[in-house]
Amino acid sequence: MSIEIKNVEKSFGGFKALKNISLDIGSGELAALLGPSGCGKTTLLRIIAGLEAPDSGSILFHGEDATDRHIRDRQVGFVFQHYALFRHMTVFENIAFGLRVRPRRQRPPEREIRLKVNDLLKLVQLDWLADRYPGQLSGGQRQRIALARALAVEPKVLLLDEPFGALDAKVRKDLRRWLRRLHDELHVTSVFVTHDQEEALEVADRVVVLNEGRIEQIGTPDQVYEHPATPFVYQFLGDVNLFHGRVHDGHARIGETDPEPADSPEQPESAVFYVRPHEIEILRDRGVGTIAARINDIRPLGATVRIELERIDGRGAVEVELTRDQFARKNFREGEQVHLQPKRLRTFDARVKPADPLEAANL
Structure with missing residues (x-):
């Protein structure tokens, strides 16, 4: 499912979190919203999910206006930074929860729910933990269970808010590679928020760099790293x-x-x-x-x-x-x-010719 974000603005009191944001996310794409704290990336994700309403602008899913559509009608799965698993439920029950709370007419039979949950446990490679409780799992395992729970309702759009932010560096690296492989298998349109430049460049098909409520640049990981559009993008994407x-x-x-x-x-x-x-x-x-x-x-x-x-x-x-x-x-x-x-100079000064032998160019 494609997502179109058109001229979205959002304020909280006197603070303008989003300033005329327009963005298209293609069907089956994995897009990263990247930027420092307070840049508006989580607010934008919550507006896509329906957890927040924009002050102006619109959200379209596959060409249909979803701006005023309730979150339960948007067919989105949401994965939070701190897992948000039910501690009193087993891993199996956590994943099955979204299916069991559906209205009676839409609820699958119990046998179908069990098959679905077991398939998801195999997909996230944790089928041996079905009877455990969240408190008995590692952080990486809990995050994979949270992702399986989001996928259980077969979302058209998967939204992830700093999904690996609470994990240590080694687990983060392992999980983001695993997420990339999983996305290549499922092709669910996905948007994830991160402040980690390496994470965005390694995982995403396209990176959306935000700063102070505005989009600084949109492009593939190679485009934003090799051809930064602004000084902010250049400095944010690595030491300089x-x-x-x-x-x-x-x-x-x-x-x-x-x-x-x-x-x-x-x-x-x-x-x-x-x-x-x-x-x-x-x-x-x-x-x-x-x-x-x-x-x-x-x-x-x-x-x-x-x-x-x-x-x-x-x-x-x-x-x-x-x-x-x-x-x-x-x-x-x-x-x-x-x-x-x-060996390589870059500048945003239009007075410098691109032909400079040290590659100082207006990039």
Whole structure:
């Protein structure tokens, strides 16, 4: 089932949570609403579900206006961050609950309910826990049961509000990969809310980045990461270094050894450039476009090594990320003076030509 969100606005007192939001989610798509706390992502999810009403705008399911439709008539399944399982019911009874509380005419026979619940338990790979109670399960197991319960009513739309937010890092990674595989099998139109950039980029077909009640960018994980539309998106989707440099004749200049073109009537103007930590090379020799810096800290982090440096010109700290192999070949030491060379610059300044050799472009 496709979802169309048209010009939706929502306020709570004097706080405007959503500001003219329009968004189309295709049938069978898995979309992530990504953004910091207070950006409006959960409010938007609750409006799609029917748990909140918009002040203006409309929600359409498969082309039909559902804005005023009651939540029970929207055919949505909802999975909350903290599971919301009934503690006094077994796992089996929790999953069967949505089917058993249907009006008599719509309620399946008990035999059909049992078959359905057993199939769902197998789907989420927890059929051996049918007789346990929620308090006897791990966090990851409870979340999978909550998802099975949402799927029991055969929703046309599955909505997940920070579904893995209460779990530890290892379980989160395992569950989000499992959710991606499950979605590929079921193809239920799904929308999930998260503030975890890695989670959104790994799981979703498309990512909707929100900030202060507005959509900053919509695109595939590759599109929003490789081609961020705004400075906010760039900085929110991973660590970034900011370099204050100059624009001269349409080209980026950030290093102290950058030559100034001769006979150019244009005066250099200041600009801000963005570079991710893994897009900076550390050199021992000074070169064109390099920046002198001193290594303050070296910190191995699993497969990578994070190096923190201080610019010699006093313009702040820089963070560089190397693979273990790169670091082993260079064998840098704390206190060593080196030179930094960005391999890839990005800017949102329209004065910079896309043809700049360092790929400083208006992206």
